[in-house]
Amino acid sequence: MKFFIDTANLDEIKEANDLGILDGVTTNPSLMAKDGVTGTDSILKRYVDICEIVDGDVSAEVIATDFDGIVREGENLASLHKNIVVKVPMIKDGVKALKYFSDNGIRTNCTLVFSAGQAILAAKAGATYVSPFMGRIDDISWDGVDLIDQMVEIYANYGFETEILAASIRSPLHIVKCAELGADVVTTPLKSIMALLNHPLTDVGLAKFLADYKKGNA
Numbered sequence: 001m002k003f004f005i006d007t008a009n010l011d012e013i014k015e016a017n018d019l020g021i022l023d024g025v026t027t028n029p030s031l032m033a034k035d036g037v038t039g040t041d042s043i044l045k046r047y048v049d050i051c052e053i054v055d056g057d058v059s060a061e062v063i064a065t066d067f068d069g070i071v072r073e074g075e076n077l078a079s080l081h082k083n084i085v086v087k088v089p090m091i092k093d094g095v096k097a098l099k100y101f102s103d104n105g106i107r108t109n110c111t112l113v114f115s116a117g118q119a120i121l122a123a124k125a126g127a128t129y130v131s132p133f134m135g136r137i138d139d140i141s142w143d144g145v146d147l148i149d150q151m152v153e154i155y156a157n158y159g160f161e162t163e164i165l166a167a168s169i170r171s172p173l174h175i176v177k178c179a180e181l182g183a184d185v186v187t188t189p190l191k192s193i194m195a196l197l198n199h200p201l202t203d204v205g206l207a208k209f210l211a212d213y214k215k216g217n218a
Helices: 010-018 029-034 040-053 067-078 092-103 116-124 134-139 144-158 172-181 190-195 200-216
Strands: 002-006 024-026 057-061 084-089 108-113 129-132 163-166 185-188
Touching: 002 010, 002 190, 010 040, 010 190, 024 185, 029 040, 040 057, 057 108, 067 084, 067 092, 084 092, 092 108, 092 116, 108 116, 116 129, 116 144, 129 144, 134 144, 134 172, 144 163, 144 172, 172 185, 172 190, 185 190
Parallel strands: 002 024, 002 185, 024 057, 057 084, 084 108, 108 129, 129 163, 163 185
Antiparallel strands: none
């Protein structure tokens, strides 16, 4: 399973990359704004800066919601760097754009996916990745894990090449569940990646090893 980090913050990306486990980055307008990156030129520059840190796919999101606008923005984003994957919303014109991009060799990430039906459309249109939003589904008292399970089964049934990129990850448990079910990718905040490191028995064991070492070398 590939690990992407979901952020626009360069320090967080560098920290995750330094762990040696980072495969890519996803971001969106909200994350850009949260990091103080506003204005088209600044946003485009931030995408390039991210690509120069990470040797992997970097999802860059279109703002347009009409077919022509999505295509125009997507082609511009794809021209920024070879690692760019164009992030397209799950709407009617978005699906049409996914097909256009697929036919023209531009890789895509279909975002804001909340149902198996939407996931089928994205795969049929040739999306490189599809991003089901697990946490937001949990927020409305449905089960995001169940959606991942459905998608893995459906894609396996028909041999779809689209990769399932589990998004809106809220906890390390989400990451583990995605791995159990066979999701291709998780994209997660840095804190959820770092939380995978933690276990009280590791802390206790390390403390004992260090104490015993000090005794033996006193």
